[in-house]
Structures are given as structure tokens and as C-alpha cells.
Amino acid sequence: MTVEPRIRNGICMTAHPKGCALAVQKEIDYVKSQPKFNGAKKVLVVGGSTGYGLSSRISLAFGSGAGTLNISFEKEGSEKRPATPGFYNNRAFDEKAKAEGLIAESINADAFSHETRKIAIERIKELFGKVDMIVYSLASPVRPDPDTGELYKSCLKPLGETYTAKSVNPEKGTVTEVSIEPADESEIAPTVKVMGGEDWMLWIKALKEADVLEDGFKSIAYSYIGPELTMAVYRKGTIGKAKEHLEATAKEITEFTKDINGQAWVSVNKALVTRSSSVIPVVPLYISLLFKIMKEKEIHEGCIEQMQRMFVQKIYNGSTAIVDEEGRLRLDDLEMRDDVQAEVEKRWDSITSDTLSEMTDIETYKSDFLKLHGFGFDEIDYTEDVDFL
Template sequence: MIIQPKIRGFICTTAHPEGCARHVQEQIEYVKSRPKQAAGPKKVLVIGASTGYGLASRIAATFGSGAATIGVFFEKPASGSRTASAGWYNTAAFEQAAQAEGYYATSLNGDAFSDELKQQTIARIREDLGQVDLVVYSLASPRRTHPRTGETFTSVIKPIGAAYTNKTVDVHSGKVSEITVEPATEEEVRHTVAIMGGEDWIMWMDALQEAGVLAEGVQTVAYSYIGPSVTHAIYREGTIGRAKDDLEKSAHELNGKLSELSGKAYVSVNKALVTQSSAAIPIVPLYISLLYKVMKEKNLHEGCIEQMVRLFEERLYTNGAVPVDEKGRIRVDDLEMREDVQQAVADLWGQVTTDNLESISDIAGYRSEFLRLFGFGLAGIDYEAETEADVAVPTLSQESK
């Protein structure tokens, strides 16, 4: 079929297999252009491994330090006239590239919140790797069914306590306007924490530890974001922020549990990037468009793969103490949060309107990055040509589909 982007709101309902493969290959080539990391992880489990930071973590571990990886995710294969999801195509391309160079790479597709998939993953680790020395927790989902109680939670992106009004942008039309987001109810806060907080991370680590598949000195990392004051009401001080507070609390709890293995748990605070998740947050796309403009002009811009390479090379695997802030968090948002960067963004925020958006922001870069998430806009791909949408992930059986 000929596959073109079909955008609905903040998601794209189609994905291009060749474009996704090219996007994955670009990240692989970046990692391969750097020196091999002898001190890096060797056996890695990535929970939420098919897009964004999770995918970049898997690529960085494999091609940076030769790690064997197991990826866990929930993605959909092609069906009839419907393309597969971008994460499906990403995983197919990653596994093919990894296995072609002799690296172990396998995946499990299903509900990562379920006890069943946790046990399937444990069985795969036990059978193929014995133990893992790094567990990356990078799940991003709008809903979760609790494996013990059966309750289904749905997350919201709202402020807490009072309504919040600020600028936002319609990324596709370029219209800058004011948006008011009403405050969350206590029930909405509870639901969001249940999905995006640390309970499932702890459940994963408990199950892995009880099964004996965590190596001595194991490290685990989950990803978070803080950002500038302009986004705090909707993000860090809103429902998502409450969930991230719970994530940080969970890291401290896990540190106690992992002490018998001399293991450590960290929350890594990463840079704001165009992802399927961030595109859904009011105000944030406008902030990212301005941030990209400033950071590119200062030659400080990083994407997911650059962030994850720096996390591994300069934070987690330095043969020394892992550098953390006063709350025990790893910070790879340090370039974003530089005072000169934030002042420049704040100045632009005060000026930006629909009329000057194209000139004072990198809205074009935002749009390009958004499309690239789904395999569109990659150089060297003929998007007018017929392509095969039904692509297999090498290690997934038909039953997994």
C-alpha cells in the first residue's frame, strides 16, 4: 500500500515501516559513531522498549556496550488496510539490525501491567540470559488495569487545586491562543498516580528479584521530567507531577529492597522532547518549539538517542559514583535547564503570537520531529511508492500478535 500520514489530534494513526526503520538506523549509527563503552550494561530488560526514551535506551545498550536486550511493550501489527503501530515497526527494525550484528535481542508484546507478562518475561530471562544487570522502566500509557484488584485507571493531564490559563499552540495550524485547563478531582489524581507513579515499577522489580533474575549490582532507572516554571502548573505541580513524585518515592523504596544485591534504583530527569506523550500535554508543545529554537542556536540540542547515550556514558556507567542531585535524581536535563537557555525561552514566551510563531520558534522542527516518530519525513524514503505494511518482528510468534 501507499502510506501517508493521517493525523488526528495529537496522534498519527498511520506509520511507515521503511521510515521507522530509517529512523531507528539513524539512532544506531549515532551510537556506533562513538567509542564502545566497556563499563556499560551487558544484559538489559527494557519495559516500554518500542518508542522514545525506551527505544533509545535499548539501542544505546546494544550498540554502545554490546548488551543483550529483552524489550517489553504493547504494540499492534498491521491488519487489513491498517498499518502497524510505529513501535511495532521500530522493534522489527531494531531486532533485525541487532541480530545482523550478532547481538541477542528478543521482545514480548502485551500488557506490561499484567502479572502474566511479568512471568513470561521472567521465564525468558531465566531461559536465555540467566539474569539482567539493568532494568529500564519507560512505560507510557493512558490507562492501566490493576493486576490484583481489576480496577481500571485512566490518566488525565490537569493542574491541581485551581484552573490554569496560559498560552498554547495548535501544532498543525500554528495558531497561538490561550487555554484554560480545569483542575483535577482527587479521583483523577489517584488514577493518574496509579498509572504513571511507581507502583508498577515496584511490582516489576519485586517479581524479578523474587525470581532470582536480577544480577548482583543490578541498576534500574525510570524516566521523569521537571521542566521550567511556565509548565509547572500543568506538569510538575499537576497530576503528572504528583505521579512523578510517587515515582521518586518508589526509587527510594527500591533502593532498600535492592540493597541485598548491592543494587540501585534511580529516577533520571530527562530533557523535553517531541514524543507521543508530550504532544498530548497542553502548553508543552509551544514550550518545546521555543526550546528547540534556543538550544539549536546554542548547539546544545539533543534528541532521545543523544540523551540516552549521555545517561549511560556520563551518569550510570562511569566506574565511579553516579552523580545525582540533592533528591537523588540523575539529571540529564542539565543543558535544557541552563540559566541562559531558560532566560532566552522565557523572553520568547512573552513575545510569541500566531503572527511571529514561524520566525521566533522552531515549530517547523517540532512538526518534523512529530512526523518522524511515525516514520514520515525521513530522507531517502519514497513516500509515493507502494510498501509492504505487514512487517514481522523476528522474535514474536503469531500468538503474540
Template sequence: MVQFKQNIRGNVALGVNPLGLKQEVLNEIDYVKNKGPYEAPKKVLIIGASSSYGLATRISLAFGAGADTIGLSYEKGPKSERNLGTAGWYNNIAFKEEAEKEGLIAKNFVMDAFSHESKQEVIDYIKNEFGGKVDLVVYSLASGRRTDPDTGETYMSSIKAIGEPVVGPNINMQKQTFFTETLDPATDQEIHDTVKVMGGEDWELWMRALKEADVLTEGVLTTNYSYLGTELNHPYYGGGTLGRAKADCDEKADNINALLKDINGKALIVVATAVTTKASSVIPFFPVYCIGLYKIMDEKGTHETPIMHQDRIYREMIYGSNPEYDEMGRLRPDSWELDSDTQAKTKELIMKLNDGNFNSDMTAYDIFYKEFSNLSGFMVDNYEEQDVTIEELKALEY
């Protein structure tokens, strides 16, 4: 029988519990079902659908709005008891199994979303097996590298400051330590490469390919998740390479809006709140911001996990009656995080943290660590230990 062990290197999760991941998907489905049904598009393509925001979006739209979904991701299945594959692989399988029980279409594509070939394969599926058109396209791809489909050149992203180094506190979940870190400024090449990977270029390529193939409905909506943050994390996020990539998404949204004008389509940037993801866990200084922010928001009753946040975005804002837009037309569900009192109390708390108290009741370290563990199938609510063989895991179909 396979033994599941949580393995963390720094703030990177290496081990997975496939059965725990399935239970976490079930928990998120139950959350959506308990909120009741809502009206939203019924044919949805989600690019980056296997974890965090993408998975939560897919669960909300399927089990809240009854949507058929296509999910695209780049994941790996199990090879041995020592190499069980990636969390997203099992998330895809669990979602598909539960969606099909509801009579929904849940097509999983496991491929390189950046390639022209992948775009064409998805387009062919939409035309031949998915009713011909989609009315919502969600772009939620998170990757540290991208190969340009036209030039073949591969770019790597860099999470760095711009202009001057940034010095601040960080935590190491593996060693359970609190330390001071220096984030070096990026070179012009690193800024350029980060925008190529994490900016909006591929989003625009997807929308052009889908439009040219005539698989978008009249009035189609496409969303892309962004994050702006606050003055507390601006030096290393909004003012760094990540901020440049997010600004590029704003520019590409304008291009897509022009592209979709003749079919009354719309590109919408959704400025999301701070949540625990595999990506956010490795952003320098960000975990410290989270354990402070979560403590304050949890006390106020405004802290959200990805499924809570995404369900609110689609149920109450995009397809509901309570949207909040800024002057640039971006949806702003991050208003709870940006609340002035919340930010002031978060700043005050963070300033008091040190190696002796960062993981105490003074902070929300316990919440952050649990949510981080849930991403790999550990510390999952309602989970019950079961025996499973590697052969049974290999036999699962995505």
C-alpha cells in the same frame, strides 16, 4: 502497493510509514555507532522499549555497549492498508533485525506490561533463554490507562492542573494554529487515578517479581525516567497531576532501594530533558514551551533528540565519568535545559509568540514538527521511497 500518508488529528499522529520508521531506527543506530563503543551491562530488560526514550535506550546499549536486550511493549501490527498498526510495532522489528545482524539477542515481547502473567513470561524467558539474570532494568513505560493486576480495576490518567485552572498558549499541528487553552483542575479521584497509572507502583511490582524470581545480578541497576521541568511549565506539569505521578516514582525508588539492598542493587530516577515524544506533544501548553526552548538550545548547541539524550545518559553519566546528581540522589541530565540563561531566553521568546509568528523562523517549530513526524516515519533523513505490499508488511516478524 501501500500508500503512506501522514495523518494528524490535533497533535496526535494517526498514520505511519513503516519504511520511514525503519530508516529512523537505522539513523539512530548510526548515531550511536559513530560515537564509538562504551562499557555498560550486557543483559538488559527494557519495559517500554518501542519508542522514544525506551527505544533510544535500547539502541544505545545494544549498538554502543553490545548489550543483549529484552524489550517489552504493547503494540499492534498491520491489518489492512487503512490500518497499518502502530509505529512501535515497526520500531521493534527494525531494531531486532539490525541487532541480530550484530550477533545480539533482541527479544521482543508484545503484551500488557501491567499484568502478572506478562511478568512471569518475561521471568521464564530470562531463566531459560537469556542466561538466567539481568544486570540492568529500564522502566520507560508510557500509558494512559492501567488495569490493576490484583483487583482488575482499570484506571485512566488525566493531564490536569491541581487547585486552580491554568490558562496559557498552545498549538494545534493539524490546523497550524496558536490558541489559548484552559486546563481545569483535577478532582481527588483523577489525581489518585493518574498516580496509579503513571506513578511507580508497576515499577516496584516488576522489581519485586524479578527479585523474588532471583533473576537480578549482584549490583543490579534499575532506572526510571522522570521530568521535573521549570517554573515555565510548573503550573501544568510539576504542579499538576503529572507531577504527583513523578513524585510517586521517587517514593517507589526508595522502596526498591530497600528491596535490593541485600544484593547491592540500586534504583535510580533519571530526570530527563524536554524532548519530542507522542506523549509530550499532547500535554497542554508543552509544545509552546518546546518550540521556544528548542530554538534557544539549538542556537547553543545543546538541543537533543531522544537518542542523543539517552546515549549521553548511559555513555557519559551512568556508565561514564560525568554523572550529575541532586540532593535526592537523582541523576540530572536535564541541567542543559535548566541553565539560567537558557530559561530566561526561552521565557522571553515565548512571551512574544502569537498566531502570526509561532511557526516562523523566530521559533523552533520546524524542529518540533520534524521530530514529531519522525515518530511516525515521516520527514526522516536518508529515507528513500520504496514499493511495499500489505502482505509484505504483515509478514514481518517482531
């Protein structure tokens, strides 16, 4: 059957298996074009099927020769319906890594469950003995409590007062004003439960108890801060509370594992088109403007470029990790440069539906969004039938 992108409320409901495989190959090709580095060799990636988790896996495998075990929960395809992009990404990565003699496995299971942790630990013992890097990159709107089964749901809302700002409908090319009502107290705690560091710590505790953490192991999780423009809906909103908890958890993990010289960091990354960021109001318009400005200044990076730079320059640089005053890795350093943000502020008010194409790089935004799902590649004939299984 053939498959086309079917987009509903900013979410693409379909994926193209050949396109996803090509996207993975392009990231592999980038890493192989860069010098090798002496990084982690035995890696667990929790949430490595898309975005930063996938790029981390690719960078460590093809840049440092790491064996990788990935945990992610993806919907498989049927004869009539395609799988999720992550399913095809995992399959492509595992095949390509194994073809080069690397250990590569993906466990398709609920990463929040204690049972999945037990399964992962057994595979770690069989594949590696112990791991020297844990990448925690889960992005889910909900999280079941592993003990009680209670379902926590996150929300994307400001705190204190209604937030009103410009936003864009990428499909229609229209710029409108959106207002988001503030969260109440009952919505904050569940968001922290889903997007904070509680589950990250559960993984580390389970791995330590099972004695599968190497002495001197490292662990990273991912976050975002952003400019004042998006601050109310992001860093100062419900997500921000969760990210504060995530950053506090990194310090707790380092303290909890000091007897085996463990280190944990949060990496604050640049705004990019991801399956998560595409549904946050205001953010797609900001990203479209940011891309245009950073391309003009020749400092634009995608997921794989950032992860490669993080591992090579910030973590495995032959010395100590390069962090800010809060102990965070900063991959948003180029985005947050004074000259970049000054241009964002200068141009923001001029963006309308009529000036969208001229003032922003909305076309790259749309292209990147489609490519997350395997669409929009010139190398692929989308009129050909593909096997969804």
C-alpha cells in the same frame, strides 16, 4: 498500499514501516559513531518500543554490546492498516541487533500483567540467566490493575485552580490561549496509579523473587520537571504527583534490593517531542521555543544523544553515578541552564500566530513528530507501496 500521516487531536493514527526502520537505523548509527562504553550486558526494557525506552535499548546494545529483552504492547498491522510505530521499531531493532550477533527479543504483551511478568522471567532465564539493568519506560494513559482488573485512567490537569496559558496547534500554525480546569481528588489517585512507580516496583519484586537480578543490578525510570512556565500543568499538576511517587519508588527499590546491592534512579530528561508530550497543552509551544534557543547555543539533544550521555557520563562512568541532591540523574541540565531559561522567558510573550515561525523552531517540532511515526524522511519515497504486515 501507500500510507500518509493522519493526525487527529495531536495524535498520528498511522505509521510508515520503512520510515520507522530508518529512524531506528539513524539512532544506531549515532551510537556506533561514539566510543564504546562498559555498561550493562543483560538488559530488560519494559516499554522499549519508542522514545526514551527505545533509545536506551539502542544505546546499551550498540554502545555496550548488551543483549536486550523488550516488553511492549503494540498493535500489529493488517493488509489494509499499518501497525503502531512501536511494532515497526521493535521489528527493526531486533533484526538489526541480531545481524550484529546481539541477543534481541521483543515480547508483544501487556506489561502491566502478572502473566507477562512470568513470561518475561522465563525468557530472561533462557536468554541471560539474570539481568543487570532494568529500564522502566512505560508510557500509557491507562493501566489495568493486575489483581482486580480495575482500569485506572490518568489525566493531565493542574491542581487547585484553573491554568491558562498559550498553546499551539502545530498543524494549523496558530497560537491560542488554553485553559485547563483543575483536577478533583478522584482524578489524582488514578493518575498516580498509572504513571507512578507502583508497576515498576511490581516488576522488581517479581524479578527478585524469581532470582533473576544480578548482584549490583541497576534500574532506571524516566521523568520530567521543566520550567516555571509549564509547572502548573506538569510538575505541580496530576502528572507531578505521579512523578513524585516514581521518584520515591526509586529509593524504595534501592532499599528493597540492598542485599544484592541494587540501585535504582529516576532520570529527569529534557523536553522532547514524544507521542506523550505532543498531547500536553502548552508543552509543544514551549518545546518549539526551547529547540530554537538550544540550537542557537549549540546544545540541542534528541532522545538518543541524551540516553548515550546518561549511560556514559552519569551511570557507567567508572565511578559512582552522578546524581543531584534528591538522588536523581539530571539530563535536563542543559535545558534548565540559567541562560537558556532566561531566553525562554524573554521571548515567550512575543510569540503569536504571526511570529510563530520567526520566534520558534516549530518546523523541527513538526518534523520530529512526523518522524516518530516514520514520516518526513527525504530518503524515503512515500508514493511507493509498502507492506503493513
